[in-house]
Amino acid sequence: MSVFILLNCKTFDEGTARNAIKLAEACRDVSESAGVNIAIAPQIPDIYRVASAVDVPVYSQHIDGAGPGSHTGKIYVKAILEAGAVGSLINHSERRMTLADIEAAAVVLKQNKMTSVICTNNIATTAAAAAIGPEYVAIEPPELIGSGIPVSKANPEIITGSVDAVKKINPNVKVLCGAGISKGEDLKAAIELGAVGVLLASGIVKAKDPKAALYDLVSLI
Amino acid sequence: MSVFILLNCKTFDEGTARNAIKLAEACRDVSESAGVNIAIAPQIPDIYRVASAVDVPVYSQHIDGAGPGSHTGKIYVKAILEAGAVGSLINHSERRMTLADIEAAAVVLKQNKMTSVICTNNIATTAAAAAIGPEYVAIEPPELIGSGIPVSKANPEIITGSVDAVKKINPNVKVLCGAGISKGEDLKAAIELGAVGVLLASGIVKAKDPKAALYDLVSLI
Amino acid sequence: MSVFILLNCKTFDEGTARNAIKLAEACRDVSESAGVNIAIAPQIPDIYRVASAVDVPVYSQHIDGAGPGSHTGKIYVKAILEAGAVGSLINHSERRMTLADIEAAAVVLKQNKMTSVICTNNIATTAAAAAIGPEYVAIEPPELIGSGIPVSKANPEIITGSVDAVKKINPNVKVLCGAGISKGEDLKAAIELGAVGVLLASGIVKAKDPKAALYDLVSLI
Amino acid sequence: MSVFILLNCKTFDEGTARNAIKLAEACRDVSESAGVNIAIAPQIPDIYRVASAVDVPVYSQHIDGAGPGSHTGKIYVKAILEAGAVGSLINHSERRMTLADIEAAAVVLKQNKMTSVICTNNIATTAAAAAIGPEYVAIEPPELIGSGIPVSKANPEIITGSVDAVKKINPNVKVLCGAGISKGEDLKAAIELGAVGVLLASGIVKAKDPKAALYDLVSLI
Numbered sequence: 001m002s003v004f005i006l007l008n009c010k011t012f013d014e015g016t017a018r019n020a021i022k023l024a025e026a027c028r029d030v031s032e033s034a035g036v037n038i039a040i041a042p043q044i045p046d047i048y049r050v051a052s053a054v055d056v057p058v059y060s061q062h063i064d065g066a067g068p069g070s071h072t073g074k075i076y077v078k079a080i081l082e083a084g085a086v087g088s089l090i091n092h093s094e095r096r097m098t099l100a101d102i103e104a105a106a107v108v109l110k111q112n113k114m115t116s117v118i119c120t121n122n123i124a125t126t127a128a129a130a131a132i133g134p135e136y137v138a139i140e141p142p143e144l145i146g147s148g149i150p151v152s153k154a155n156p157e158i159i160t161g162s163v164d165a166v167k168k169i170n171p172n173v174k175v176l177c178g179a180g181i182s183k184g185e186d187l188k189a190a191i192e193l194g195a196v197g198v199l200l201a202s203g204i205v206k207a208k209d210p211k212a213a214l215y216d217l218v219s220l221i
Numbered sequence: 222m223s224v225f226i227l228l229n230c231k232t233f234d235e236g237t238a239r240n241a242i243k244l245a246e247a248c249r250d251v252s253e254s255a256g257v258n259i260a261i262a263p264q265i266p267d268i269y270r271v272a273s274a275v276d277v278p279v280y281s282q283h284i285d286g287a288g289p290g291s292h293t294g295k296i297y298v299k300a301i302l303e304a305g306a307v308g309s310l311i312n313h314s315e316r317r318m319t320l321a322d323i324e325a326a327a328v329v330l331k332q333n334k335m336t337s338v339i340c341t342n343n344i345a346t347t348a349a350a351a352a353i354g355p356e357y358v359a360i361e362p363p364e365l366i367g368s369g370i371p372v373s374k375a376n377p378e379i380i381t382g383s384v385d386a387v388k389k390i391n392p393n394v395k396v397l398c399g400a401g402i403s404k405g406e407d408l409k410a411a412i413e414l415g416a417v418g419v420l421l422a423s424g425i426v427k428a429k430d431p432k433a434a435l436y437d438l439v440s441l442i
Numbered sequence: 443m444s445v446f447i448l449l450n451c452k453t454f455d456e457g458t459a460r461n462a463i464k465l466a467e468a469c470r471d472v473s474e475s476a477g478v479n480i481a482i483a484p485q486i487p488d489i490y491r492v493a494s495a496v497d498v499p500v501y502s503q504h505i506d507g508a509g510p511g512s513h514t515g516k517i518y519v520k521a522i523l524e525a526g527a528v529g530s531l532i533n534h535s536e537r538r539m540t541l542a543d544i545e546a547a548a549v550v551l552k553q554n555k556m557t558s559v560i561c562t563n564n565i566a567t568t569a570a571a572a573a574i575g576p577e578y579v580a581i582e583p584p585e586l587i588g589s590g591i592p593v594s595k596a597n598p599e600i601i602t603g604s605v606d607a608v609k610k611i612n613p614n615v616k617v618l619c620g621a622g623i624s625k626g627e628d629l630k631a632a633i634e635l636g637a638v639g640v641l642l643a644s645g646i647v648k649a650k651d652p653k654a655a656l657y658d659l660v661s662l663i
Numbered sequence: 664m665s666v667f668i669l670l671n672c673k674t675f676d677e678g679t680a681r682n683a684i685k686l687a688e689a690c691r692d693v694s695e696s697a698g699v700n701i702a703i704a705p706q707i708p709d710i711y712r713v714a715s716a717v718d719v720p721v722y723s724q725h726i727d728g729a730g731p732g733s734h735t736g737k738i739y740v741k742a743i744l745e746a747g748a749v750g751s752l753i754n755h756s757e758r759r760m761t762l763a764d765i766e767a768a769a770v771v772l773k774q775n776k777m778t779s780v781i782c783t784n785n786i787a788t789t790a791a792a793a794a795i796g797p798e799y800v801a802i803e804p805p806e807l808i809g810s811g812i813p814v815s816k817a818n819p820e821i822i823t824g825s826v827d828a829v830k831k832i833n834p835n836v837k838v839l840c841g842a843g844i845s846k847g848e849d850l851k852a853a854i855e856l857g858a859v860g861v862l863l864a865s866g867i868v869k870a871k872d873p874k875a876a877l878y879d880l881v882s883l884i
Contacts, residue, residue: 533762538764539762540754540760540761541759541762541788543759545791564766570765570791571762571791573790573794574788
């Protein structure tokens with residue numbers, strides 16, 4: 001099973017517009033040279049230009065389950081698909097959704113053969129998300145997001161606990177972990193704890209040299 | 222396993238203030254005479270006066286997971302507990318919550334030995350809710366709520382599907398069903414399909430004679 | 443124009459259930475002895491027991507504009523009116539509402555001859571709230587709420603600016619200020635800056651002796 | 664004062680991706696030939712490709728006031744600006760925002776010299792929105808949106824009332840109206856009632872020939 005790294009640009013200026021393209025190029029280069037699957041989640045207005053410019057899997061940071069119609073401002077699956085996205089984050093801690101909306105979003109992604117990454121905050125919500133059947137759940141303890149303290153060190157039990165809980169509910173669902181991840185040892189620890197990869201942001205996006213930071217990230221696997 | 226009926230007063234005038242007390246008395250009388258467990262969920266400002274006046278299990282219509290502190294307007298578990306509630310609806314279709322908030326609400330109820338009833342809209346969200354481990358999930362297809370068309374007739378597969386999904390995830394969780402339920406045959410059908418009871422509202426609250434309607438409801442079990 | 447003090451119990455344990463009644467008694471006693479208008483906003487489940495037990499104006503911490511009907515978990519104006527409330531906070535910083543919902547809430551309160559206190563976060567939103575025509579707007583810079591640093595010292599311009607903006611939009615609307623208020627000098631400063639009173643919480647609710655703290659609060663006016 | 668027409672693509676398939684570009688071309692052509700200011704609000708993932716392909720003012724359907732940073736999934740002003748947007752809808756009835764967020768969104772647009780269009784649902788909320796000082800308020804009675812019944816016929820008083828209220832609060836703010844608008848007579852009536860233009864969607868987006876529908880729309884002014 002190959003390692004999966006998903007780089008979330010959030011709304012960092014270092015990950016907006018042209019900067020998102022540069023980050024996407026770094027993802028592509030490191031992905032090719034290290035043989036690791038690296039995807040990028042730019043801001044929604046940047047999906048098209050990133051996907052058009054760089055040969056890298058592009059994810060949306062959010063998606064709504066709403067179909068075509070009177071849903072002004074909602075992120076419609078067809079719009080991100082046509083813009084070049086291959087999947088989407090769902091329920092990121094900075095964009096929480098209702099349970100009904102999470103499920104609806106996962107359904108419209110599946111209908112369009114796109115990849116769902118449902119973000120969760122603890123073992124119980126990870127188990128709940130797994131019951132919905134996405135490709136990935138990404139467990140991120142909110143208190144560690146952006147902290148620089150890797151979840152794999154601060155709270156390894158939340159990763160192993162999530163992996164165990166998911167296995168019981170739906171063994172097809174893969175577990176990512178996030179929060180504070182930025183270094184090779186963090187990724188290595190995450191994999192050893194049973195995750196298949198990581199969701200990360202500031203550690204790479206705001207690094208002086210994001211490409212070098214990505215090389216370091218994948219250096220121990 | 223005893224049948225459980227939970228009467229939701231919503232914000233109907235027929236279920237507000239003194240009217241909530243009258244409904245609670247009807248619940249108590251029918252419960253005692255028919256040997257069925259009937260509880261009432263009045264509006265939150267009415268919990269104290271209903272629980273003080275009538276010997277019947279009282280549920281809150283909503284609860285927030287927030288603890289003590291700076292949470293103005295939130296429904297704090299200690300406040301409803303002290304007011305006399307024994308449990309709460311969580312995530313009713315008219316008061317949807319984020320997945321993280323649903324789980325937090327179930328946790329604070331459990332910590333206070335109160336009963337959680339997580340409402341859901343389809344089989345997948347029912348499975349997700351079951352993974353959180355409440356006492357009850359209450360499946361209510363939104364399109365049937367308030368319709369007068371009983372879910373047990375319109376969509377029996379959603380009940381059997383929910384019962385099966387819950388059994389696989391967490392066999393301790395019991396399934397209620399709701400939406401359009403008001404008559405004895407509806408409750409009977411729900412039980413036969415594997416539910417342990419029903420969540421219902423307008424069919425009783427707005428009945429000319431709610432007590433008679435409750436007697437009819439329990440007449441076939 | 444008489445000074446108005448509104449004590450928000452938030453979800454502090456020191457302001458829940460029996461403790462809310464004790465705080466209400468302190469409000470009543472200080473109000474009577476000092477000739478100042480002091481009201482209390484207990485948690486919603488506590489409105490009835492506080493209003494029944496103590497002769498003091500009781501406000502809700504939140505209200506929804508929803509009418510009677512299928513609005514499970516919503517705070518219906520008739521329910522808080524019947525429970526004994528004379529008004530409500532609207533749009534507290536810990537319970538933000540959409541503009542449409544703020545206006546709808548103010549309308550249902552007015553229809554029931556109850557008092558609206560719309561909370562706002564800066565001068566522009568205070569002006570917007572004034573355009574809706576409530577009895578009071580309560581300006582509370584979010585960064586100072588619960589800080590112990592009184593808005594009247596940290597940011598007096600936000601009070602004078604709010605008073606000026608409101609005067610231009612609708613001179614019938616009165617301005618309260620909040621955030622960090624707890625002492626007599628804070629209230630005095632607020633009045634001198636043009637506010638007619640204050641909205642406050644932790645400084646009194648969590649004081650060792652809330653009654654003494656209230657006496658101190660009104661000691662300089 | 665020139666007439667302003669803002670075409671909202673919502674999430675109609677007829678206004679997604681390539682179809683948004685075609686609609687934008689129709690807007691540009693009719694705008695040039697009729698000498699009317701016509702802008703388009705495609706879905707957020709389509710802003711870049713529409714603005715890159717067609718010389719027409721492009722608006723976002725939504726914007727968040729959030730700055731750069733940890734705001735995954737939020738619509739950051741710099742991202743839509745760099746994608747080519749010149750302004751944004753704020754608080755559309757299908758994407759309601761809190762008062763604080765509406766104001767924050769208007770502020771970030773102003774800081775970037777972009778145009779704010781705050782949507783409102785009645786005269787009181789229009790007055791409140793005007794107090795925030797956007798370029799435009801767009802009054803749309805929710806019950807008429809998508810109805811095909813033009814607000815200018817069904818409820819002309821809401822337009823004149825909004826125009827009057829706005830004039831008193833902030834005469835620099837211009838009034839658009841929406842809901843059910845699609846024909847030349849609707850636009851003409853709106854202008855006569857004091858609006859400077861219209862916000863419209865399905866009547867054009869879902870027309871058999873959107874360009875012809877746009878020509879009809881501007882035919883009487």
